[in-house]
Amino acid sequence: MRLDAPPLWLAGYPVNVTFESFDSYPAPRHQCRIEASAAAAAATPWNMTLLSTTIESVKGNLGATLLNVKSVFAVQPVKEMTGSSVHCEVIPSTGIRIKFQEPWLFQIPTVTDPCINSITFSSNANSNYLEAGQIEQVQVTSHRCETSGWPVSHSCWLTVGSDAELKLKKISQTGFSSVHQLKLTKSMTNSDWQVRCQVNQSMQHQYPDVYSRKSDQPKVFFRGRTNLEGFDVETNKLLSINISVSEAWPPISSIVCQLFYFTKGQLEEVRVSRYILYTLCECVCVSAYITSTSARL
Known part of the structure; x- marks a missing residue:
């Protein structure tokens, strides 16, 4: 049997846990739950939702047909889960339960706060127009997750109207903040444009894309x-x-x-x-x- 769970658990973001059993017949049923740690003993065990189950037929050593079963469960972490354990059971068709528990595999890591991501521009949106051809700096900052121990990376693109996106050059990244270069163009003077950024936390979690707000974007003029x-x-x-x-x-x-x-x-x-x-x-x-x-x- 095998249990796979991601190392990064973010409060409020669903986590998928995969549990597999091998060489059974007939196909067993899987059941998983989270049991509170001693520090959270007063907490009620948290339920996990079964998302899917797949069954694969294999041949045993004697030619008999055996079944491998893979189940995916989901749970939405809360901070109180830190240090608790994931417990999974294989329930054969005979009704006899086999409890599968290896704490070193199933202990939940520290549940951390997710990042709150924002985009700002070096110029003040209320200042005078900036001229097409100038270079503007775009700063992306991930807040509230600085103490998590899980670094982030930022990537940004410019979208002007229906044109294809143009990736912005990243010129620096320090901790949870990065700076990207944006060249203002004539096409940005009277067209809708926006900066879109992706935030990835240690290749473990991809946040929803973050977009610049029109009210924060610098105004662009062209001399004619x-x-x-x-x-x-x-x-x-x-x-x-x-x-x-x-x-x-x-x-x-x-x-x-x-x-x-x-x-x-x-x-x-x-x-x-x-x-x-x-x-x-x-x-x-x-x-x-x-x-x-x-x-x-």
């Missing part, structure tokens, strides 16, 4: 493309400049123009005499009075 036309500079003439801005995000609400010229090595500002703003700021016409042919834009 600016075209200037109308550099026709003549002394004592009006200078007309046409400015067009495309692909900017968020959409531009206003454009402020300044005109400068060099004199005696100093940069001087020329007052803009007229400012006309057209639809959606895609075109702006500015007129300024130039008093010197040495003016530069």
Whole structure:
């Protein structure tokens, strides 16, 4: 007979225990339960739920058909189970019970608190926009499980709209916290995007994926493309400049123009005499009075 149980027990997360018996006929029935330790003697024995039973036919040494039976039981750990024992019984069809108990195999380890996992960004979500092309740092932290003795590992991906996920580069991991690099892109300006991270505890437990919250994510802007036309500079003439801005995000609400010229090595500002703003700021016409042919834009 054999009993297999995982070494990591987390409070509130179901644990599966596998119990097997070999070379029986007819097929026996299995029964498992948890009996309290001396420290928790007042506790009522905890029941285990039978999830599945599989039966495999094998040939014995004399050619007879024998049966191997494998049963899987589940239990939801609580901290009071620490140090208690798993007891399993094989119940043959004859009704005679054979108790299978080897405490060194079945003693439950310390039931620890599970990790609470979170994602934060190095920038403040309420701060100004960050420009596409910048590198943002994503920090993943596993709380409350630091004293468990079971280290964690983090892996993260970026999802933008319906595009394929892009794995983020991990640049450091210290204890129960890790930092990953996120390059902000133009596609993140006006599309839904999210960071998804996986948390694995000592290759024994895979936590549900954790996702960044939209309210915590930095806002991303793209400068757009600016075209200037109308550099026709003549002394004592009006200078007309046409400015067009495309692909900017968020959409531009206003454009402020300044005109400068060099004199005696100093940069001087020329007052803009007229400012006309057209639809959606895609075109702006500015007129300024130039008093010197040495003016530069």
